[in-house]
Amino acid sequence: MGRDHGFHPVRITRIIQETADTRTYVLDAPYSYRAGQFLTIKACGALRSYSMSSSPATDTELMTTVKRVPGGLVSNWMHDHLRPGDVVETTLPAGVFCLRETDAPLVAFCGGSGITPILSLAKTALATTDRRVRMLTANRDAGSVIFESALDELARHYPDRFGNQHHLDTRNGFVTDRQVRDFAGGDRDADFYICGPTPFMDLTERALLEHGVDPGRILIERFGSQTEAPAADQPVAGQGESEGTVAIVLSGKRHTVPQHSGETLLESARRAGLAPPFSCESGNCATCIAQVTEGEAKMRVNNALDDDEIADGWVLTCQGEPVTPHVTVVYED
Ligand SMILES: Cc1cc2nc3c(=O)[nH]c(=O)nc-3n(C[C@H](O)[C@H](O)[C@H](O)COP(=O)(O)OP(=O)(O)OC[C@H]3O[C@@H](n4cnc5c(N)ncnc54)[C@H](O)[C@@H]3O)c2cc1C
Incomplete structure (x- = not known):
């Protein structure tokens, strides 16, 4: 009954070096998916989820984009070991960080690798609807900006409906509440998508709520994981x-x-x-x-x-x- 949640072998056809620490893996995966969804990869005895950066509406290939996490097991293993032609085990796409049936503008806040699902959402909304799309993309420095040329291309292609504002910590410090509120501006009835490091997402969500945005209009994709799960034989605290x-x-x-x-x-x-x-x-x-x-x-x-x-x-x-x-x-x- 229901969908297939098992693992399937998928071949990597190409690998694109996006920045010094971020790569896009182009997968020969005949999966249908919705913009904003992710698949889960089994590697080095662990399971990690990665969002599609491609758009099911405009890209013929399925792509996931992975940023190295310092000290992280799977992201570094993928960067260090995977080559075109290699096969990885993945689930079918899943997730609910997707476009909704609406004409409302899409306003997105992304930090670092959080741009991955949001690029897919933005491309898809622009190609399949008349919605306006505005993005604020926060990165540490100019060298860390992922998909800069893809964003420029969207701006050229949809000059009246798409805008992206880059934020670099090295120039302006971390994004502030005020900046989030100013960016949201009069678009209080937009659908707001947030993805990035936890403090960035928490700040953005709080600022939007203070700005009067309905919580039902805020969609958040949390990449975070609790890495220290109790081992199988450890007792679990506090339950009678x-x-x-x-x-x-x-x-x-x-x-x-x-x-x-x-x-x-x-x-x-x-x-x-x-x-x-x-x-x-x-x-x-x-x-x-x-x-x-x-x-x-x-x-x-x-x-x-x-x-x-x-x-x-x-x-x-x-x-x-x-x-x-x-x-x-x-x-x-
Ligand atoms: C729905 C979803 C979508 C996602 N999409 C993307 C995406 O598109 N692109 C992307 O790059 N990532 C994405 N992620 C994040 C991704 O799944 C991984 O969490 C990320 O790549 C880190 O995994 P890792 O194995 O490299 O790091 P992990 O091994 O999980 O380590 C993560 C961090 O914890 C620290 N750590 C590990 N073990 C310990 C310990 N014992 N004590 C203290 N600290 C420790 C590490 O040093 C590291 O800083 C997504 C996550 C989710 C849930």
Whole structure:
């Protein structure tokens, strides 16, 4: 039932060096996707999500763009080891940081690699609608600006509907609340898209809310991950045993543990000594997805699954807490 959340081999056809620490991977992937979605890559025993920087409306190839994270496992491995012709394992595209059916202007704030999904959204909105698109792109310095020529090209192609304002920390310090409010200006009824480092996103969201923007018009894609997940055999803090059970089906085997109040399905699975898949542990990436086949679980945060998937019982196990005494959750093989 529902969609395929498994991994598929995909060949890298080209690699584009965007900046000193950012590369675009062009994938020979016959996936259909919506602008703003991501796929999850399995590499060096870990799972990481990367957004499409290409537009399904204007680009014939599917591209993801990866920035090195200092000390990071997968981003550096990809830069150091992947070459054209190599094959990587990826999920199908997922995510809900997408365009909505609206004529409202699109106003986007992106920091660093946060431009990846936003470039896809901007290109797609410009090509398929009459919407105006304005972007504020913040980067550390001139050398860190990703997709500068693509942005210039959009400005040339859509002079009346597209604008981009570059912000460089080396020139002006970090983006301020005031700058965000000024950039939003009179476009309070726009759809606002935010993606970038957590402090940048928090500041931008707060400034927009203070500016009077309806929270329902603010869409945020959080790249952040909690890197220090408890190991499978570590106890999970602070939960008392309650009536009921959680049954976890992983690799076709069923394991049942007593339900603990306030515990997520992923935590229950770990308590059962299992090692199910997960990555961001923040409700953003869908790596930990599984299907509830008995009972019900409610997600604390969901930035990845759409309404149809939820109706089919799919749940982000890092966020799903049982709300019925007995829950069975099945991970795909
Ligand atoms: C929906 C979504 C879309 C995304 N899209 C993109 C995209 O388009 N482009 C992109 O570049 N990224 C994207 N990301 C981020 C990406 O998934 C990775 O999080 C990022 O590449 C870092 O992964 P990594 O394995 O290199 O770093 P990790 O190994 O996860 O490390 C991240 C940071 O934590 C630190 N760290 C690691 N372990 C420890 C430890 N034990 N103690 C203290 N610090 C530690 C590292 O030094 C590093 O600074 C996206 C994330 C999500 C959730």
